[in-house]
Amino acid sequence: MTSTGPPRTMDDVIPPVASETIHRVGMIGLACCAIAAGLALLVAVVPMATAWLATPRLLLTAIGLVVSGSAISLRPALWSAWAIGCMAAALAVAGIPGHWDSARLLITVMAVVAAIAAGLAALPPTPRYSLLSLAALFHFGGILTATTWPDPTPWLTNQVAYRIYMPYLTFMYLRNAYHFYSPEPGPASHLFVLLKYELDEIDPETGTTKIVHEWITLPRRDEHMKDPLGQSYYRRLSITEMASQSIPGLVTGENFENLDARMRRTQASVTGTGGTPEPIPIRADVDPPTLQYRIPQPHITRYLLPSYSKHLAVSNTAPGRKVLGMKIYRVEHRIPPPQVFKDGFSPYHPTTYRPYFCGDFDANGKLLDPQDPMLYWLVPIAPRPEGPDPNDPLKRDYIDYLSKHAGYEFDWGRIRP
């Protein structure tokens, strides 16, 4: 198109931004990153300046990257724009403060991507499309690897995934296998937590600070549906699901752990009526005994449960009350089968819940007794086939060992939203 004549093609309708303008904008971004890198050099020479130069370096880097990225966006087909962006990112790697290590990783990746994009933009179409095709094949190779990664994992998938794809899939969050609701849908999991508080008041009976307990359950529709579409609720459901995976294959067989755990389990008891110890039975009518001991996956015991307990301690501590510790139960909520449901059985009946004791934690997330007899065992909510206990004012048709084990009554009436 001439400057005065009509456009001949679609590309002429809006003339592309002049390359000089793009270079100018890109160089501004580059300059910002270069200044940040210069400040980093200064910090290396004058370490005392580290703290107060961190924020300017951060801001300069961010601005520089956005500006040079904007230059690229004005004309993505211009290879020199990408080249300037690559240089800006390379300087930004040095310019960003050291404690922003994950940002440094990100910017490094951006520099590499910009370098590759510069090359692609400079190439003629055929080689460019060839390389993009290879990139697409690599990408979908990774997706295929991710979908075949869950157990049972082919050896080849393991090798290829860990050696080649894992950094890419992890970085891009593409590791999901898309096994939605499969192979078995499975029951949802809750967390029941008995918090132990110390209040800022003296108990007149004991003369010591008052200790109170409170059950909290997660998730709860009435409490956690904070937005119309339930994001807060479903995210809490994920929190509880993440703590529900157990080590498979361990609960059967005559291995040491199983035998040792069973031996300790026989010592489990609760305080019965009159203060006498009462054993917690292994009720085969609740679940097969071999399925009643479930050790969580290593990452759950290592850091998930300690982190959860620490969070609960912090978030429930308020002026006048301090969380001292807590008992955590992972609770599976089984779905009553249709043949039972049709006769009026409530899906929220206490016997549909399967609490597994995950431990007694202090406020710092430390498991207090790794040898607790009930640790990782099912605490039964067992049916009373003979009907409610005549002495029970609540006329319950079940025996609630959860409340007995925790030492504090759980209000099953509030479980239904």
Place this chain on the structure above:
Amino acid sequence: MSTTARLQGTWQGWLNFWFAPVDPTTLGFIRLVTGFAVLYVHIAYCFDLRAFFGPEGWYGLQYVNRERWEAPTQIGAFWGPEAWQESFKGARVPEYPHRRAAVMAYIRSLPTERRDLEPRLAFIDRINQTRDTVAASAALAYVELLSGDPEIRATQLKEMIELTPPGQRTVSAPPVPDYFVTLPKTGDNSRTKVAEEIEAFFKSLPTDTEDRRFVITHLLELDRNSREAFLQFLRDLTTVSAEERADRLNYLEYWNTEKRYAYRVGNPIFSLWFHISEPTEMAIAHGVILVIMFLFAIGFCTRVTSVLTWLAAISYIHRNQQVLFGMDTMMNILLIYLMIGNSGAALSVDRLIARYRAAKNSLRRSGGIDAVTRQFLEKPPASVSAGFALRLLQVHFCFIYMAAGLSKLKGAAWWNTNAYWDTLANPEFTLIHYHWYEWLVRQMVQERPVYAIAAALAVAFTFIAEIGLPFLVWTRLRPYIVIMGFLLHAGVAIFMGLWIFSLLMMTMLLGYIPGCCIRERLFGTKSDEKVTIRLDHKSEPQLHAAALAQAVDFDDQIDWQPGNHIEVLVQGQPVPRDSAAKELLQRLSWTRSWSWLVSVPLLGGLIERQFLPREARPLTLELPTPNLPGSR
């Protein structure tokens, strides 16, 4: 056909599939829906910003940092005989917390000098060298059963050396393993030597009986190679500094492996929330991110905001993976492809700006809209990057559905249709907490055939949709299978409450719909009400106003006429200046709904100044004279 021709044809077919330019309207629509869904998801985070992403959140910063810096990636050998081994190199400790504590305490109690350590490991060395696993197990079991009392133990070992028959022993003792019995009484490799080694080993064990049992059991459970690795680890600890020793022990205790044998250490993830933890800073950052996401949703500076939106979204994802579910996976996939493709080329503020610029250029040149510009204004130019991004999305979706469908085939609940019950009656997901829904479901299951047929149909529908789509979507059955997909996710939304997840899945399904279909739905019914504007195309303010009007004229209602000055004509009569802007906006079909804004004080003035610049001569708006009966 020659091989070369065939290859060329294949290559051309490949290019046509992946790199053909397409109408970016589909991608633009996907961007619109995804953008607002992403915005909603992140607005919802406002309620839980500290709980999810704060330093003391559900997954505390100290834990996630440790994971991203240290988490080991372990993998077996790729080649050679070691490739057949399922276990990994390096020392191991028990996974179970109570037993691990005992073993770690034992390791930490061992001497740091090699010469002091060796006697304590000699017994384990011995049993490892036997290569007889039964003998090794028997030897360790023997040690476990020895008395903790030093005097009694000394007697037991003495009687072991002498091979005192059980009836003649002075103290009760475990049976002597056959391996010991075959050794001579004295000498280098003798029962006396074994007794010395056992005593040295026993003294290094915990004094608590239970802990001692845990340590010995751990050694029993390790196979020969793992035990060898365990010994090597203990020996190597004597060659490093105290700091390094503590570091290795700490790593082993936390990760149950040795760092030096990990194929990779740490996770390559990034997040703003690793580095921002102060409440005010978090709130400001979160607010800025919401603004960026809004700009992305409306398609402003999309090339930049798409990248920033993805970076922001992935920041939340990487910071706390415990709160994630399928919705986040789909959201991420969409954002990646929207970032790659030119998702701001249609249905966006960027497109609006492009229309404005195109119209202004054309009006400046000729006082009207030339053919090529008109073509540009009618629909966005076909884009290779949009086509590429859409193809990536389409193929990826096929992977998703195939994986979802095939993985269900592994489950008995899907084969016997019980899975349907789980989706109908799961209290945490479904509507069963409503008594009316509970009643409805109960009625349905009163008669088993009714329930069974419903279950079978639902399960079959799921399988056909999920396993069928990756194949049928490339055929003429595409519309039907896409509709099936929509219905499937509508069901998931209604019955399982996963609204955003279902919306995002449906958004991905939109990738199979051509841009022209979307365009027809949005712009198909064009208004035939014409408007004429006269302008002096040498006047910059008038050009701006005219380009603005043309930019919002999606139904091509405006005709342009050159003039010496701008005039407003309605049926041959000039339209007063103060009502010309409102009149124009009311006539254009896409501005009609907000033309009332012109009446709003201040805002109305601003709009008028844009569409009717402050000049001596007002903008002329000419309306067509209606054809009345009897008129000429």
